[in-house]
Amino acid sequence: MNETKVGVFLSDCGNQLSQILDFDALVNHVKQVPGVALVVKASEFWRGEGLKTIVDAIKGKKISRVVVAESLPKLSEIRVVKAAEEAGLNPYLVEVIDLKDHCAWPHRDTPSEATEKAKAMLLAAIERAKLLEPIEKLEFPITKSVLVIGGGIAGMQTAEDLADLGIKTYIVEKSPFLGGLATRAGRFFPTDDCAICIQSPASDVKTITHTSRKCVYRSGFTEIPNLNILTNSRVIAVEGATGNYKVTIEKKPRYVNESKCVGCDLCTTVCPVAVPDEYNAKLKKRKAIYMNVPNVHPPVYVIDENVCKFHDCAKCVEICPTKAVELDQKSERITLNVGSIVVATGFQECDPSIVKEYHYDEYPDVITNLELARMIDGFGPTSGEIIKPSNREPARRIVIIQCVGSRDRRWNPWCSSICCMISLKHAMLIKSAHPEADVTICYIDIRTTGREHEYYYERAREMGIKFVKGRPSEIVHDPETDMLIVDVEDEILRRLLELEADLVVLASAMVPAEGTKDLADMLGIELDQDGFFKEYNAKLRPTETKRRGIFLCGGATFPKDAPTTSLHAHSAxxxxxxxxxxxxxxKDQKTAVINEEYCGDCEFCPVTCPYGAISLVPKGEEHFVAEVSDLLCEGCGICVGTCPVNAIELRHARPNQMSAQMKALVSVNGTGKPLILAMCCSECGHTAVDSSGMAMMQYPANVRVMKVPCTGILQVHVFLEAFKAGAQGVMVVGCKSDGCHYEVGSQKAQKKVELAKILLNEYGVEPERLMMHNMVFIEGADFAEAAKTMTERLEKLGSLQLTDVS
Amino acid sequence: MEKLKIAFYWAASCGGCEIAVLDVNEKILDVVAKADIVFWPVAIDIKYKDVEAMPDKSIDACFFNGAIRTEENERIAKLLREKSKILVAFGSCACDGCVKGLANLWNKETIFQRAYFETPSTKNPELVTPQTSVSVKEGELELPEFYDTVKTLAQTVDVDYFISGCPPPISCIIQVFEGFISGNLPPKGSSFLPNKSICDECPREKKEHSITEIKRIYEIEDDFKTCFWDQQVICMGPATRAGCGAQCPKVNIPCTGCGGPGPRVADQGAAMISAMASIATDPSVIEQVVDPIGTFYKYSLANSILRRKVIK
Amino acid sequence: MVHEKDDETLRAGFSGEIKHRLGGETITLCYQCGTCAASCPVAKVTEKFNPRGVIKLALLGERQEVLSGSAIWLCSSCYNCQERCPQKVEIADVIYALRNIAIMSGHTPNIYSEFASGLMKEGRIVPISKFVEKKRTDYGLPPLKSAGVEAIKKILSTTGFDKIQWKKEGTP
Amino acid sequence: MTSYALFLGCTIPARQPHYEASARKALPQLGIELVDLDNMTCCAPPPLQSIDLETSLSIAAYNICLAEEADLNMITLCTGCFESLAMANTMLKQNEKLKARVNQILSSAGKEFKGNKEVKHYLQVLTQDVGLDRLKKSVTKDLSSLKVASFSGCHLLRPSALLKFDDPERPHVFDELIEALGAKSIWYRNKLKCCGGLLRGYADDVALAIAREKIVNTTKAGADCIVTLCPFCFLTLDLGQMLIKSAFHEEYNIPVLHYAELLGLALGIEPKELALDFHKIRLDKLLSEIR
Structure with missing residues (x-):
């Protein structure tokens, strides 16, 4: 193996740093470090001549490791690394430190101390650089196809975009028809237009203009090249990993041949089986062979296998003019190979029977908003008439109750976010059709936060809809008058009201779609506390999940109105x-690696890995060892911080590299103050240090910063080693506990720090010598303050004298 | 072929390691067939001066059990090092300090105070404590100096091989003896225990490992199947070197860690603490840890990073 | 009976004080939906009591008004509101907490002093008349067992109940 | 015989010997032995909870300790006692911290709450230990002409999370027990709402207004009688009708019975054995309908 030759490049930032740091001393110090083959000082190294110096040194084989002390560490690192790579050096053999923001600027008041610290920083970088190993790039092939789960508006919009872009797309819908919840809703607020309207595919150049939006049935959705629609189907198994999923779909029989049915309706006229129509709020009956409403998609009948008499009857088979009815169809298993999956399973209306005091399960004239939507719909079971289901008389006194089972800690604590607008829409549609109707909305808070939504509320008041601020305590049916009585306090009047109603409509909570939990388990993705699919990051990755290649959109993540759903779908x-x-x-192989010889199969690491990247593989008879997936591993080191036998290492942060760095940082003091090692995560922690320096906040130079991938990598023994190496105090600086870039790293570090403090106390070492801090970039001042406080605290405590430690 | 010369010695130890040597049963006959035992205070009457008289490196292998607690322990360790070609740290005390190492939470003064004055069973009206020398009418009596800190053998002299355990597992002892007899030895510095941890040998099933509280063994109804960690009981198995065949977990006792740290671990207690903190679901679990040193460093305090308590 | 006040309590003022009292823990969950008022049998017949109003006043920190007023004593402890509260505010228990604080602050309705003295003297809050006791045998009832007055006295002394100052302020 | 420690409370022995007599005579006929223990005290009901919750919990726990020491589950007749004791029992079983605090208080009286016994209302004992079938078979009188307005009172059902007695919105246990005796249990408005009894003594006018609504609603529904479980409800509705008469000049005269009394009658026990002459509203007409 070739000798390791380190090149050290010292930037004085246009002579700015020289006014504080003694560069001659630094150069002399660095020159004496074994392994250093080249020391160059210049004004800058991240561009122009400076960068060329580095490239030439690499090309001329003068050096095999690069240490650059430069300002603008993040930007300069990108430039230097790229140049080094182009010059033929593995990019992981470059170490960049920031002598400006981490040393000169924050310690400008004590230049000689700053110089001593700079020596330590350079030594640490050199010692680490000597131990660095090249890391290779990995490539994983991806199947260029996608599965969209859910055929509501979110799924359709996403699938259409994907297929239009030339990606082979499958859309799987569990019910026999596309459209999801939207088709039952009838109209959308705040425009009152048709819910079944979607953006038309751009691929149809003949009929589609830029402004086209069309009903599902005339959108040409089924005709998009690359798009395969599977209705009456559900996902039953998902295997494989990112980029290459093998998905098993169960397609239930429709019993009607899609390519033969002409939708003539003869079959329903002869079908003898009639059952309450769930789709239409049970307000009418439907046959065993049916379509939900006209103009559904696909426009093909389906047989309800739970009620059909099949061959005992077979009247539909006889009458069908195209021989489309096939009673012997069987369910099929279809296997799809896809590179990516989009979850668009939406949400559903909660069964409000849980709120017993409203008697939804007992009183037929208590219905839900979605059931009311069917009544309002001209295609619906009552042809638009608003009736009392108990006797089918017209309902003219209507009370709508908001937040039923929603914002209710007994059931669903969240605000379902769209019900206020839905109720306003329904109230206005009823009022426009029947101006004499008396419509009251009982609410806790009216939430009309969207664009134009407030005007909608205003219009509702204009139309004479009554609003009672108060959540009803009970609905009582008065057998004498056959009226429903709604007990409610009007809080504004402070008056207890007993509202009489023909019909009470419950704005029931919107909850995760049925099967959400099973699907999440199958896909290996998380749900939030409310049971909806959890996005990776609400602000930055609103459609991504922690599983690369699995995306989310629409109401699957939370109830959404149509515009937001659409936005989300296009983004996904x-x-x-x-x-x-x-x-x-x-992907770089910047990942964890298991040393099988030492792995004892304790199975602690797989449960701590936030990415599901660690699995156990059989090794010999009844023995297992952990194995890391390079594809899934994000290189945080939380597993390293867990492993009780140190059988796991990160390729880019080996224990020997970290140890060498740590020892070097405390090898030089020169400040007369107690040495403090600040172990900062490479994300928020380190950038908080950057920002304190950038803002020239002052803190003492005895504070030495050591960058680690994530604080989750730190083990308790690292703290002990630090004290043994001469640190008088240790600060662990990580992300906020709920803002860790690796999800759980800083929480785990926090717990390790807490336990280590208990341990230190037993060792007779003051626990306050070890502190955990959680910071973000903008909290640089907090870092400077914490560094000062720690220094003062340690000065008060006096020197830590570890005895008998050789 | 000339017979091998071997020696056994106990320093600060309980004697269990000596028993373990005999627990190899008939294998001991193979040993004595091939080797002469030239020094074994517990079994044969050979004095220190006899050892001092032996030529340097004349003992082929010395199996040294016990920690270094007194001046005598240290002196004999050095003596045996000189006289032996191969020195083996035998058992947890010699390797890691073992339970004796827990004395490092105190020093000589506090230990004497407790042992000779304070314990309920002590009656010591004349306030007698051990002295290194005392004159009696028969002459001068001497006792070795009692040190403040318990050390491991390797912290005192250069050690060739290690075999940990309290006592070392019989199968590993047999392996050691066979290695010596056959001359087939691993590289210097090796241990005769496997490189993996107890979990590798433990038949218990591991599940979610999500620790929501800490329970003592008497607080659970052990199902004899599930990993102790999944039953919320602290078990040192994950941080402890294998070799014993997970004897304790197999009979309803969580591992307490006598095998010492894994080969790549500098601090057994800290390693277990890191792992435990990483799987604790809630910070309140951490607060439930009492006596962390007694729990996590039962056998390895003297061989840990900090080694002893700072006493001001 | 002494409830320590930490910094958080002090910051939160009266609602913090209530939260730290047994029974008062859930008060800040209230979002004023009025379900309690609509459920309340007392609010239906008198304007002097509205559970939502009591909680609102307490959350606004109107300590004096809440403690010295009659409203808190008008709850019939029927728990109807508590069953239906969508925020799981334990309203009846919060009112107990408010009454406990009121009594500690010297606002005790007469009838409560009577209950307390009955308990302290006889271990019962409804005294047994000699007449009824004598008639027991007529109905074939066994003689009454004695009450554990001594034990009660010890408990009351431990909790400090027997040291409450029963200010005779009359009915608030 | 299944034995229970009887918790009698204060009000029943002091004011309603008819309740006690009915229970003491009816329950043993169904195989329930009532054991009287020494040194029971007040259960620490809402009025005491209003003064100090912690003290009240401790007193309730003290009484449960007596049952624990006798190794018996506890039975209550009074719904108020049931609430105080069952609530304390559940709370202390669920909350270790609270239990520790209460035990610290109880240690002054030489007691320790262990949490190994149940507190049951006698309706629970009737449904769980006796069973509706045995109850039906034990009935000797014909009650089929009776339309009963059952009124369980608040503290049998609520707070349901702690009492765990029945569904607080749709209770069925009490009505089933009434129908098991052969009578018909009827619906009336606000059946589950409070009688206002606890406000007596502080705001009599409010209490009476609430009680009046109850009387009006049951009368409207055509009830022959109201059946109660709680001595307070009984007082409020029985004596209450006298008060309503003088305050509102309205006369209802709807008989009010404790369930134990109805049970006693159904089992064939003579009305005078049950001390029914303690009632304010006369029962003559009602008794004549029971054959």
Whole structure:
């Protein structure tokens, strides 16, 4: 093996740093470090001549490791690393530190101390650089196809975008018809237009203009090239990993041949079986062979296998003019190979029977908003008439109750977010059709936060809809008058009201769609506390999940109105396309690696890995060892911080590298103050230090910063080693506990720090010598303050004298 | 072929390691067939001066059990090092300090105070404590100096091989003896225990490992199947070197860690603490840890990073 | 009976004080939906009591008004509101907490002093008349067992109940 | 015989010997032995909870300790006692911290709450230990002409999370027990709402207004009688009708019975054995309908 030759490049930032740091001393110090083959000082190294110096040194084989002390560490690192790579050096053999923001600026009041610290920082970088190992790039192929689960508006919009972009797309819908909840809703607020309207695919150049939006049935949705629609189907198994999923779909028989049915309706006229129509709020009956409403998609009848008499009857078979009815169809298993999956399973209306005091399960004239929507719909079971289901008389006194089972800690604590607007829409539609109707909305808070939504509320008041601020305590049916009585306090009047109603409508909570939990388990993705699918990051990755290549959109993440759903769907399509377009995942092998010889199969690491990247594989008879998936591993080191036998290492942060760095940082003091090692995560923790320096906040130079991938990598023994190496205090600086870039790293670090403090106390070492801090970039002042406080605290405590430690 | 010369010695130890040597049963006959035992205070009457008289490196292998607690322990360790070609740290005391190492939470003064004055069973009206020398009418009596800190053998002299355990597992002892007889030895510095942890040998099933509280063994109804960690009981198995065949977990006792740390671990207690903190679901679990040193460093305090308590 | 006040309590003022009292823990969950008022049998017949109003006043920190007023004593402890509260505010228990604080602050309705003295003297809050006791045998009832007055006295002394100052302020 | 420690409370022995007599005579006929223990005290009901919750919990726990020491589950007749004791029992079983605090208080009286016994209302004993079938078979009188307005009172059902007696919105246990005796249990408005009894003594006018609504609603529904479980409800509705008469000049005269009395009658026990002459509203007409 070739000798390791370190090149050290010292930037004085246009002579700015020289006014504080003694560069001659630094150069002399660095020159004496074994392994250093080249020391160069210049004004800057991240561009122009400076960068060329580095490139030439690499090309001329003068050096095999690069240490650059430069300001603008993040930007300069990108430039230097790229140049080094182009010059033929593995990019992981470059170490960049920031002598400006981490040393000169924050210690400008004590220049000689700053110089001593700079020596330690350089030594640490050199010692680490000597131990660095090249890391290779990995490529994982991706199948360029996508499965969209759910055929509501979110799923359709996403699928259409993807297919339009030339990606082979499958859409799987569990019910026999597309459209989801939206088709039952009839109209959308705040425009009152048709719910079944979607954006038309751009691929149809003949009929589609830029402004086209069309009903589902005339959108040409089924005709988009690359799009395969599977209705009456559900996902039953998902295997494989990112980029290459094998999905098993169960397609239930429709018993009607989709390519033969002409939708003539003769079959329903002869079908002898009639059952309450769930789709239409049980307000009418439907046959065993049916379509939900006219103009559904696909426009093909389906047989309800739970009620059909099949061959005992077979009247539909006889009458069908195209021989489309096939009573012997069987369910099929279809296997799809896809690179990506988009979950668009939406949400559903909660059964409000749980709120017993409203008697939804007992009183037929208590209905839900979605059931009311069917009544209002001209295609619906009552042809638009608002009736009392108990006797089918017209209902003219209507009370709508908001937040039923929603914002209710007994059931669903969240605000379902769209019910206020739905109720306003229904109230206005009723009022426009029947101006004499008396419509009252009982509410806790009216939430009309969307664009134009407040005007909608205003219009409702204009139309004479009554609003009672108060949540009813009970609905009582008075057998004498056959009226429903709603007990409610009007809080504004402070008056207890007994509202009489023909019909009471419950704005029932919107809850995760049935099967959400099973699907999440199958896909290995998380749910939030309310049971909806959890996005990776609500602000930055609103359609992504922790599983690369699995995306979310629409109401599957939370109840959404149509515009937001659409926005979300298009965004998911973009992210999925971006993921698939490269045809491969390119990733550095900046990952954890297990040393099988030492792994004892304690199975602690797989449960701590936030990415599900660690599995156990059989090794010999009845023995297992952990194995890391390079594809899924994000390189945080939380597993390293867990492993009780140190059988796991990160390729880019080996224990020997960290140890060498740590020892070097405390090898030089020169400040007369107690040495403090600040172990900062490479994300928020380190950038908080950057920002304190950038803002020239002052803190003492005895504070030495050591960058680690994530504080989750730190083990308790690292703290002990630090004290043994001469640190008088240790600060662990990580992300906020709920803002950790690796999800759980800083929480785990916090717990390790807490336990280590208990341990230190037993060792007779003051626990306050070890502190955990959680910071974000903008809290640089907090870092400076914490560093000062720690220094003062340690000065008060006096020197830590570890005895008998040789 | 000339017979091998071997020696056994106990320093600060309980004697269990000596028993363990005999627990190899008939294998001991193979040993004595091939080797002469030249020094074994517990079994044969050979004095220190006899050892001092032996030529340097004349003992082929010395199996040294016990920690270094007194001046005598240290002196004999050095003596045996000189006289032996191969020195084996035998058992947890020699390797890691073992239970004796827990004395490092005190020093000589506090230990004497407790042992000779304070314990309920002590009656010591004349306030007698051990002295290194005392004159009696028969002459001068000497006792070895009692040190403040318990050390491991390797912290005192250069050690060739290690075999930990309290006592070392019989199968590993047999392996050691066979290695010596056959001359087939691993590289210097090796241990005769496997490189993996107890979990590798433990038949218990591991599940979610999500620790919501800490329970003592008497607080659970052990199902004999599930990993103790999944039953909320602290078990040192994950941080302890294998070799014993998970004897304790197999009979309803969580591992207490006598095998010492894994080969790549500098601090057994800290390693277990890190792992435990990483799987604790809630910070309140951490607060439930009492006596962390007694729990996590029962056998390895003297061989840990900090080694002893700072006493001001 | 002494409830320590930490910094958080002090910051939160009266609602913090209530939250730290046995029974008062859930008060800040209230979002004023009025379900309690609509459920309340007392609010239906008198304007002097409205559970939502009591909680609102307490949350606004109107300590004096809440403690010295009659409203808190008008709850019939029927728990109807508590069953239906969508925020799981334990309203009846919160009112107990408010009454406990009121009594500690010297606002005790007469009838409660009577209950307390009955308990302290006889271990019962409804005294047994000699007449009824004599008639027991007529109905074939066994003689009454004695009450554990001594034990009660010890408990009351431990909790400090027997040291409450029963200010005779009359009915608030 | 299944034995229970009888918790009698204060009001029943002091004011309603008819309740006690009915229970003491009816329950043993169904195989329930009532054991009287020494040194029971007040259960610490809402009026005491109003003064100090912690003290009240401790007093309730003290009484449960007596049953624990006698190794018996506890039975209550009074619904108020049931609430105080069952609530304390559940709370202390669920909350270790609270239990520790209460035990610290109880140690002054030489007691320790262990949490190994149940507190049951006698309706629970009737449904769980006796069973509706045995109850039906034990009935010797014909009650089929009776339309009963059952009124369980608040503290049998609520707070349901702690009492765990029945569904607080749709209770069925009490009505089933009434129908098991052969009578018909009827619906009336606000059946589950409070009688206002606890406000007596502080705001009599409010209490009476609430009680009046109850009387009006049951009368409207055509009830022959109201059946109660709680001595307070009984007082409020029985004596209450006298008060309503003088305050509102309205006369209802709807008989009010304790369930134990109805049970006693159904089992064939003579009305005078049950001390029914303690009632304010006369029962003559009602008794004549029971054959």
């Amino acid at each position: 399509a973009m992210k999925a396309t971006k993921f698939l377009s490269a045809g491969k995942v390119v």
